[in-house]
Amino acid sequence: MPQFAYVAVDAKGRRVKAIMEAESEQGVLAKLRDQSLTCTEIRPIAKSRGIGPAKLKPKSVIVFSRTFATMIDAGIPILRCLEILGGQTRDPLMRETILQITADVKGGMTLNESLQKHPRVFSKLYVNMIRAAEVGGILDQILERLSGFLEYEAEIRGKIKAAMMYPVLVLIFSQVMLFALFSFVLPKFKDIFSGMNVELPPVTKALFVMGDFMGAYWWLVLLMMGGAFVAFKAWAKTPAGRYQVDFMKLRIPIVGELALKMSVARFSRTFGTLISAGVPMIRSLEIVGETLGNAVLTEAIDKTRISIREGQKLSLPLEQSGLFPTMVTSMIDIGEESGRLPEMLVKVGDFYDGEVETTVKGLTSMIEPMLIIFMGCVVGFIAISIMTPIFKLVTSVK
Numbered sequence: 128m129p130q131f132a133y134v135a136v137d138a139k140g141r142r143v144k145a146i147m148e149a150e151s152e153q154g155v156l157a158k159l160r161d162q163s164l165t166c167t168e169i170r171p172i173a174k175s176r177g178i179g180p181a182k183l184k185p186k187s188v189i190v191f192s193r194t195f196a197t198m199i200d201a202g203i204p205i206l207r208c209l210e211i212l213g214g215q216t217r218d219p220l221m222r223e224t225i226l227q228i229t230a231d232v233k234g235g236m237t238l239n240e241s242l243q244k245h246p247r248v249f250s251k252l253y254v255n256m257i258r259a260a261e262v263g264g265i266l267d268q269i270l271e272r273l274s275g276f277l278e279y280e281a282e283i284r285g286k287i288k289a290a291m292m293y294p295v296l297v298l299i300f301s302q303v304m305l306f307a308l309f310s311f312v313l314p315k316f317k318d319i320f321s322g323m324n325v326e327l328p329p330v331t332k333a334l335f336v337m338g339d340f341m342g343a344y345w346w347l348v349l350l351m352m353g354g355a356f357v358a359f360k361a362w363a364k365t366p367a368g369r370y371q372v373d374f375m376k377l378r379i380p381i382v383g384e385l386a387l388k389m390s391v392a393r394f395s396r397t398f399g400t401l402i403s404a405g406v407p408m409i410r411s412l413e414i415v416g417e418t419l420g421n422a423v424l425t426e427a428i429d430k431t432r433i434s435i436r437e438g439q440k441l442s443l444p445l446e447q448s449g450l451f452p453t454m455v456t457s458m459i460d461i462g463e464e465s466g467r468l469p470e471m472l473v474k475v476g477d478f479y480d481g482e483v484e485t486t487v488k489g490l491t492s493m494i495e496p497m498l499i500i501f502m503g504c505v506v507g508f509i510a511i512s513i514m515t516p517i518f519k520l521v522t523s524v525k
Contacts, residue, residue: 131155131171132226135164142167144213146226147234162233187221188248189277196270205266206232224248237261251414252397259405269404276400280393283480290487294494301502308509310345313338320516327516334512370422377423377450381493385486390424391455392479399472409435424450441468454478 133155135143143164149155152169159166191212198208209232213225224245231241239258242249253273260269317335320327327335341348362368377383394415401411409432416428427448434444442460445451455475462471 131169133159133166133170134168135159135166137165138163143210144226146223147230158234184218185277185281187216187218188253189274189281191216191221191225192270192274192277196267196274199267199270205238221248238266250418252401252418255406255410255414256401256404259401262405272400272404276396279396279480283392283483286484287487290491294491294498297495297498301498301505305505306341309338309341313509314342316513323520326519328512328519330508331512331516334509366422370426373422373424376421381486381490385483385490386421387450388479388482388486390419390421391451392476392483394419394424394428395455395472395479396476399469399476402472403469408441427451 131149131152132144132146137143147155147158149158152171155169156166194212194215195208198211199205203211206229209225209229213222213229216222216225227245228238228241231244232238237258239254239261242257243254256269256273257266260266313335317338320331363372376386379386397418398411398415401414402408406414412428412432412435416425416432419425419428427445427450430448431441431444435441440460440463442456442463445459446453446456458471458475459468462468465471
């Protein structure tokens with residue numbers, strides 16, 4: 128259905144800016160009259176050309192949540208908060224989203240229903256926590272908790288990206304240098320040795336064969352690598368492929384341990400936040416399973432939901448899955464027994480967030496010497512291959 132941006136004036140003379148879906152401009156005007164609004168400006172909104180909420184920065188949602196919580200705590204009505212946020216937000220994509228939410232709330236929707244229409248901006252976790260907040264009348268507290276949760280996740284992702292930046296740059300630089308060696312340096316030495324009529328050792332012949340192949344068929348190598356990457360991505364999008372990829376991720380030494388710790392930290396923190404917000408346990412587990420990003424762990428959470436419906440404790444099916452560490456299941460068991468499950472889950476999340484940081488630092492410190500050793504072996508192989516015929520030539524001259 129077409130969308131129209133409009134500016135209207137209410138009975139108190141306040142200007143209202145929002146977006147409304149309607150069949151035509153006349154439909155918008157009719158709806159505004161029903162809301163006792165006088166339209167002063169209206170224009171159709173062109174459809175987006177591939178630019179949408181998927182490009183929205185996470186920081187925009189954090190700022191929206193934090194500001195919204197502050198205004199709700201100050202006693203400002205929800206609709207007025209949305210109008211202010213729509214006028215003050217600098218991010219154009221976030222502004223458009225807020226305007227659409229404002230129009231939906233004016234049309235009679237609840238806040239969580241209007242947020243649910245924008246799944247690429249507001250996750251299921253976000254929408255369900257807002258739903259629980261509206262039922263419990265604690266919207267300001269939940270928004271504050273959500274903003275803190277989103278800020279912490281953004282901080283963790285930022286630390287991981289920063290820690291992996293140096294190894295990635297070193298690896299890219301090493302590949303560029305190898306390409307330059309094979310493309311420009313080795314052909315020069317090959318011409319020199321050919322003119323001197325020196326019998327080349329096997330290691331040098333192998334190096335020149337590799338250089339000739341790279342020089343003649345570099346496009347084929349890139350094409351094969353690109354084709355393999357595209358085929359792998361297509362296979363990984365299938366249910367069976369995604370499950371196998373996620374299973375392999377958890378089995379890779381060190382990297383699998385890091386992936387599991389990150390998932391456990393996300394599970395604990397998200398589950399604890401939902402439970403403390405008043406979301407039912409079964410629904411909370413469903414949301415958590417969808418936000419973990421790992422099909423193997425999602426399957427374990429689904430089995431846990433089924434077990435809980437059958438009357439089992441939460442900790443038992445998690446322990447039987449063999450994926451969650453004993454410390455996690457023990458803390459959850461204690462939380463169930465003491466009635467302090469949300470608090471225990473948050474503590475588990477804090478602990479594993481620290482473990483993630485430690486593992487990332489250890490992985491980074493291990494990757495650096497491994498890259499240096501790899502580069503040393505490559506350079507040493509090339510040096511030996513080049514110097515061996517030179518030594519032979521010097522010996523023959525003597």
